[in-house]
Amino acid sequence: MAEQQTQLLANQPQPVVPPGSGFRGDDVPAETDMYRCVHCGLCLSSCPTYTTLKVEPESPRGRIALMKAVNEGRAAINPTVVSHWEKCLQCRACEAVCPSGVPYGRIMENTRAQVLSHGMQSEGLRRMSRMFLRAALPHPGRLRLGAHLVKMYQKSGFQRLVRASRFLNVLPGGMAALESQLPDFTGPFFGPSKTVYPARREKKLTVGLLSGCVMPLMQGSTMDATVRVLNRNGCDVVVPVGQGCCGALNVHSGDLETARQMARRNIDVFRATGVEAIVTASAGCGSTMKEYDDLLKGDAEYADSAGYFARMTVDITEWLASLPIDPPVSSLSRRVTYQDPCHLAHAQRITAQPRELLQAIPGVELVEMEQSTMCCGSAGIYSMIQPELSGQILDRKLDNIVATGVEQVVTANPGCMSQIERGLRQRGLSHPVTHVVDLLDEAYRSEDGG
Amino acid sequence: MARLLVYYHAKFLSYFRRAWEWCFLVSSLAPGAAARFLDELKAIVGEEYVYYHPEDLLVYEYDGSIDRGLPGAVVLPISTDEVRRVMALCYREGVPVVGRGSGTGLSGGAIAPPGGVQISFSRMDRILEVDTENRTATVEPGVINLDLDNHVHKFGYRYAPDPSSQKACSLGGNIAENSGGPHCLAYGCTTNHVLGMEVVLEDGSVVNLGGTARETPGYDLRGVFTGSEGTFGIATCITVRLLPLPEAVKTFMGVFPDVDSACTAVSAVIGHGIVPAALEMIDALSIRAVQNVMDLGYPEDAGAVLLIELEGLQEEVEEIGIEVEAALWESGPTLVRTAEEASDRERLWAGRKGALGALGSLAPNYYLVDGVAPRTKLTEVLREVAAISERYSIPIANVFHAGDGNLHPCLLFDERQPGALETIIEAGAEVMKVCIDAGGALTGEHGVGLEKKELMPLVYTDEDMDAMRRVRDSFAPHNRLNPGKIFPDGTHYHPPARRPEPGLSI
Ligand SMILES: Cc1cc2nc3c(=O)[nH]c(=O)nc-3n(C[C@H](O)[C@H](O)[C@H](O)COP(=O)(O)OP(=O)(O)OC[C@H]3O[C@@H](n4cnc5c(N)ncnc54)[C@H](O)[C@@H]3O)c2cc1C
Ligand code: SF4
């Protein structure tokens, strides 16, 4: 048979890429990590962006292939490549299921560092990095001041006025959309009034608490609950002054240098306290802190203490389950579902402990949702930089939550709490969204008679 | 000052790069005929679903194998109608076409021919109907094997063929490769479970093969189509048979000091007249790989492990279970244990199904030889494989469907080392020859594709292959679908991996 074929597409121009690796400097994705990927595809079905967009460039395997291509000098770090990398939530679901053990989180962080050092970040991320990640996060004072201002705006009724007037809609630059994403600062702030909160029962241990950056401002009540639950279970809680943000958002956006400075500060501050463990109620922070050793491995002075810090770090659910806790006696009678935060389930592989704690509360019925370990789309600053995709991912999460028919959503990370709460409210639903420790605290408090 | 200089230098570089890319972008659109063709594709599937930027094509150049090839363009249709129109357009323009499911194939089947259009089915992933009365399900080709299985579980059914890649591979790809899996020992491969399908032929015409019944009058065309590796047509809608979920399941793990004794145990089990639902072997190297990544309960000092699964009625499983244990104990194991708890079984299977991927923890690449050997000759064949491993100094991991003699020796290597790929292909061919000499076959379940086409003459005469070509010609007379696969043409091309020049990555 005649096999007439034309070469219509065969002679498409190919990009001219400078020879050699497109990665340079110290913070490069390691070859031993990247080439562990055998492109088997077993991670595809766990990836929130692939299962939403259904195209290979938005899959873990595709993103790794692009890293390899840049490394091999077959592609440049250009806007197309960067857009695929930036759509990654860094949820690390792919890492948790990869049979080959590709340390995806680490190579993506280094890839982002390359994007940053090549000056190729997208406009949105660049702006956010400048305004928030570098100018605000490392400075707790500035954060608190900003939060106070927003709180005034939100509480004074001015926000309602602005929203009702639709005034922002006429301003350019998507101001209305940005405004609608403003975090809720109306609750009480967690402002350590003292540095040691003594155990309420017989004292067993002393732990340090990371207060972090925005959590004490947005979820101050959860921080209070964390302290109370620890105290109730025989732990002195030290909240050392001088500590700051853990640097997670900086690490994720590739700003490793700023993150290193933040890590060193926390290491110094906590080293001085002599605590037996460093507890955090934020899964995102915990995962970064547990990886301080990786972050500072090139720093001769800090490498050892970073390793020690990393080993000392525990998530609050992990810590409480290991104690173990005094089970609360009074019953809450509530049906709840648990959303696994990515940085707890995938990065720290902690899924059993939060469930154990919930089930230790009499009357609490845990109803599992479908795909509880799938990201909710919050992913740090992702929801602000990729609002559309984040919204699609959130939608699926909300559908799964609603399908369980529960009254309350429980999770273990501040970012997930705000994202899910915002999503539910936009759908006109009023389910409370809380942290595991909030529920435990509630149970203990009702047992103490309020 | 120095920092400023560095800053402006970086800025300048990035502007320069952007300007450069902009020039490239414009020029890539310029060539008239190609641009018009791309526009027509966009008009069919939508602008967003035609990829032709080189960076986007890079992620469609691979599948699960070691082959690579850049497509000319990738389209992602959403319906049979779009597929039909894309095919008709490509036919008119003489552009070759290749289908792509999830790109997990292990023979390079989905690798595009130069300048070809790749049609990816990842967006056609709807389960259209589950008919519990007739025990069938009708799906689009991009539906993931495990998604279908999980979905029908809700109704008390299962889709039996379970390739180890079932979490990722598509039904379309399964049909094209006639994929098997651990449980195909008892239930048969994909071809035993496909009832009918809607197929788009190379010129864009649509035909229906088979139906919803197990037997249809006339030639069994759906049987001929299954396993045709994407060269006959594109399946756009597939009806498969469902089986009821078994009442009881029990998994046994036999731990052996070496591969020989594990092989003896395989014969012993089958010799007892037992047909387990699955009978898999995992050797020491594969166990190491699995346990490297995650502790899934495999003994790290074992020479080989057998996984045996029984399914059926509770009593039957209990009864046969006793026999299986007896058969295993006859062959000198160090341990036999049963897993009845679903979670325990899942852990063991997760290890088995993740074993191939886990090899990545030992070496960056593996070349999997999908040879088949008669079960009675397993021991000798595996010994020879071990000898090849030694001769070439190539580690070879064996993790395979022992029950039906479908070997999967995986040759481990690093493609970035000069000459490694060539040596591997040579050693792989030797392994294949060992299988064939023992009376086996070229491929168990992964297809011939690009990877094994030059080996076809080992098993088939020219007349045999001509006959096969004539069958293909009756479906695709112009050979526009997935050309360059299956039949030897001396063009097998492994793109050399480009290692970054050490001196340049400052
Ligand atoms: C870790 C791992 C384990 C594996 N285990 C097994 C196993 O146990 N058993 C087994 O049999 N295989 C196994 N495989 C191989 C592979 O998963 C199967 O061949 C699978 O069926 C390929 O499906 P896919 O969707 O990825 O197809 P692809 O790789 O995308 O394509 C395979 C072929 O199918 C064609 N094709 C795709 N869709 C269509 C369509 N709609 N119509 C017509 N042709 C189409 C393509 O053109 C190509 O020729 C394994 C692979 C991996 C990576
Ligand atoms: S599962 Fe791991 S090895 Fe497989 S494609 Fe994904 S990242 Fe690569």
Ligand code: SF4
């Ligand atoms: S980190 Fe999450 S979003 Fe990114 S590739 Fe992996 S699974 Fe997908």
